[in-house]
Amino acid sequence: MRIEIPNYRTVTITDIVCDYNGTIAKDGIVLPEIKEIFQRLSSDFTLYVITADTFGSVKAQLEGYGAQIKILTSSDHTQEKADFVASLSADHCAALGNGNNDCKMLKDAAIGIAVLGDEGCSRETMISADIMVQNSADALSLFLEPKRLIATLRR
Numbered sequence: 001m002r003i004e005i006p007n008y009r010t011v012t013i014t015d016i017v018c019d020y021n022g023t024i025a026k027d028g029i030v031l032p033e034i035k036e037i038f039q040r041l042s043s044d045f046t047l048y049v050i051t052a053d054t055f056g057s058v059k060a061q062l063e064g065y066g067a068q069i070k071i072l073t074s075s076d077h078t079q080e081k082a083d084f085v086a087s088l089s090a091d092h093c094a095a096l097g098n099g100n101n102d103c104k105m106l107k108d109a110a111i112g113i114a115v116l117g118d119e120g121c122s123r124e125t126m127i128s129a130d131i132m133v134q135n136s137a138d139a140l141s142l143f144l145e146p147k148r149l150i151a152t153l154r155r
Contacts, residue, residue, distance in 0.1 A: 019097035020051035022119035028055025
């Protein structure tokens, strides 16, 4: 998806990377509205979910969602998430997250979206994001209705 944002930049997004807990899931359970949105997005984007899998539930929860899962293994999840976005080509990547360990991934992505959600959002991640939204459904819907991105980011 190519998006021209007046007086900001033009981006081409091919990949969307989502943090799991606090972003598209609560307490290890994927939020109910995510499956339908992922299904709609999967025809235009490659979807990734990146997580430490604190609750050990991500694979079972996301079965049939069409997303690729990346389980974090290092001791530095902040850097590992940023490195993952870089490996996809950060210039073509959107990233969603809420925790401190999401800040670099959001900053490096072409479009970084901080998700407030029930868990809240860390200050560092808010500062690193291009946009902040109330919940993951709103964040993901920006790519279904890209004029919302333009309206928010144009200068």
